[in-house]
Amino acid sequence: MSLLVVGSVAFDAVETPFGKRDKLLGGSATHFSISASYFTDVRVVGIVGGDFSAEEEAVFKRHGVDTSDLERIPEGKTFFWSGRYDYDLNTAHTLDTQLNVFADFKPKLSDASRRSRLVFLGNIQPDLQREVREQVRGAELVALDTMNYWIESTREALVEAIKVVNVLIVNDAEARQLADEPNLIRAARKILSWGPKALIVKRGEYGAALFTSETYFAIPAYPLEAVFDPTGAGDTFAGGFMGYLASQETLDEAAMRRAMIYGSVMASFNVEEFGTERVQRLTHDEINGRFSTFKRMTHFDEIPFERAMRAAPEPVG
Amino acid sequence: MSLLVVGSVAFDAVETPFGKRDKLLGGSATHFSISASYFTDVRVVGIVGGDFSAEEEAVFKRHGVDTSDLERIPEGKTFFWSGRYDYDLNTAHTLDTQLNVFADFKPKLSDASRRSRLVFLGNIQPDLQREVREQVRGAELVALDTMNYWIESTREALVEAIKVVNVLIVNDAEARQLADEPNLIRAARKILSWGPKALIVKRGEYGAALFTSETYFAIPAYPLEAVFDPTGAGDTFAGGFMGYLASQETLDEAAMRRAMIYGSVMASFNVEEFGTERVQRLTHDEINGRFSTFKRMTHFDEIPFERAMRAAPEPVG
Numbered sequence: 001m002s003l004l005v006v007g008s009v010a011f012d013a014v015e016t017p018f019g020k021r022d023k024l025l026g027g028s029a030t031h032f033s034i035s036a037s038y039f040t041d042v043r044v045v046g047i048v049g050g051d052f053s054a055e056e057e058a059v060f061k062r063h064g065v066d067t068s069d070l071e072r073i074p075e076g077k078t079f080f081w082s083g084r085y086d087y088d089l090n091t092a093h094t095l096d097t098q099l100n101v102f103a104d105f106k107p108k109l110s111d112a113s114r115r116s117r118l119v120f121l122g123n124i125q126p127d128l129q130r131e132v133r134e135q136v137r138g139a140e141l142v143a144l145d146t147m148n149y150w151i152e153s154t155r156e157a158l159v160e161a162i163k164v165v166n167v168l169i170v171n172d173a174e175a176r177q178l179a180d181e182p183n184l185i186r187a188a189r190k191i192l193s194w195g196p197k198a199l200i201v202k203r204g205e206y207g208a209a210l211f212t213s214e215t216y217f218a219i220p221a222y223p224l225e226a227v228f229d230p231t232g233a234g235d236t237f238a239g240g241f242m243g244y245l246a247s248q249e250t251l252d253e254a255a256m257r258r259a260m261i262y263g264s265v266m267a268s269f270n271v272e273e274f275g276t277e278r279v280q281r282l283t284h285d286e287i288n289g290r291f292s293t294f295k296r297m298t299h300f301d302e303i304p305f306e307r308a309m310r311a312a313p314e315p316v317g
Numbered sequence: 318m319s320l321l322v323v324g325s326v327a328f329d330a331v332e333t334p335f336g337k338r339d340k341l342l343g344g345s346a347t348h349f350s351i352s353a354s355y356f357t358d359v360r361v362v363g364i365v366g367g368d369f370s371a372e373e374e375a376v377f378k379r380h381g382v383d384t385s386d387l388e389r390i391p392e393g394k395t396f397f398w399s400g401r402y403d404y405d406l407n408t409a410h411t412l413d414t415q416l417n418v419f420a421d422f423k424p425k426l427s428d429a430s431r432r433s434r435l436v437f438l439g440n441i442q443p444d445l446q447r448e449v450r451e452q453v454r455g456a457e458l459v460a461l462d463t464m465n466y467w468i469e470s471t472r473e474a475l476v477e478a479i480k481v482v483n484v485l486i487v488n489d490a491e492a493r494q495l496a497d498e499p500n501l502i503r504a505a506r507k508i509l510s511w512g513p514k515a516l517i518v519k520r521g522e523y524g525a526a527l528f529t530s531e532t533y534f535a536i537p538a539y540p541l542e543a544v545f546d547p548t549g550a551g552d553t554f555a556g557g558f559m560g561y562l563a564s565q566e567t568l569d570e571a572a573m574r575r576a577m578i579y580g581s582v583m584a585s586f587n588v589e590e591f592g593t594e595r596v597q598r599l600t601h602d603e604i605n606g607r608f609s610t611f612k613r614m615t616h617f618d619e620i621p622f623e624r625a626m627r628a629a630p631e632p633v634g
Binding site: 087088182183184185186189203205206207209215216217218219220223224225226227254257258260261291292295296297298299300301302303 | 404405499500501502503506520522523524526532533534535536537540541542543544571574575577578608609612613614615616617618619620
């Protein structure tokens, strides 16, 4: 059941039209692991500075997240990101990025981490992602996330990393940019030709899609009347997706589809409050409730077609 | 089983990156009725000029569409629209609009038309839509389409027309603009508060959604590797939706959901070739095939949740 995440642990300062926070526990590994913790045991590989206190540590502990491989640099400072969202909550405007200890991050995996069954390579430099991937050769499923910055600056290294993972998880624009192809269906075909068995495309308020070479699965987003803070939604999705898969014996298409729903459910909670605040205090009933809502809002009957049809028109001529 | 459509019959000149056509049979009533004709008998109320020849008439006839209420003005010219699409096929750039006989269109309904069970009020001036609606008081379901032009220029009249129909069918941007609300879920709530029992929102490549005051249903678009000419996709969707409903005895939520799929199937064919060319020569097997694909690409199992879950974290404190 073991699930490993490699990524950033950070402090975020976030400003939205609805309020602001100066210091939120954030970063891809944080959002991912808290989300996944509702489904399975998680280990996190990351790096933090001396400002990472017992209070932050306690958040991970409370969710049963193993932080043995979270490297501490007492004399350094934790990665800091500051951003602002306007009423169009789809776009984050970065105000400040201080990489701090994250600038020299070299993921160090303990033996236990190397034996993980599932691995999520959060959004870090692609060569580092590939180095980690080589250390988890026995993993049953390795997924990779990235961002436009790496697509633009280290495209070749990124493609090499994508070639050796099983699942790529990106957003709509990233998939099109990565494949240099505006049509998403064609973009997916191209990306899958590089090696991954599956491509997951996150589409924000329009939902998410799962592509394999043989199948296509698409779901809407959970309908929210208000998005409060979208920071970390993508990693929270990935956490629900990978966490659910880790709880399953068979990682087949059916399990992947259910995992897509769980990912979407977790992301829908994430955006309702600042940072990880909402996801930190979820109950299983709340998660289950939204899973059922997804079933209700996508269900339709297949009925004998003949009943619906009138005779076809006569051929022309 | 009778279905009535009131709208434009036009000639379109269309230019896309893939080719051009100088004179295509187009208009909302045309796209709608050819699409709906695969499911039910359709009557069309519209107006054409002397340039509307036996050749165009034959297209309607071949699909069993009743054109008795299609008014002819021999000395006038048929509505003409000319547009261009760039590689972003989502946006039509209008090059020329000649309303011609359509400028003075006053829908005239025969007794048979007035007795229609289902009515689609295509995109025309909202006061005209309301006048037609008053003439079909016995209809079981009346649906209305509109566009940004009417939202901007005759908003009050449009809202009055929406109040007296059962279903509003618009696209994503129109729904938000109409409700003056960027969040689609809230926009839908507001629009439904005016009177309609259902709101259908078309989202192009992201699919479509059906809102009622109690339920939400959302589907992806049929995955197409290439869109050739999107002209008329919305009316073709409406034709599949209303045509399927007309074939059903009970117009309940389950029927509406299946109708959404049929609408999406028909629209997916429409965009594959110029104008109505592809939809004119469909077979029932082709339509049924894509309906089944929709089922496959949206299906996931609901399984006992407990299996997926680990123990919840201890409460804070």
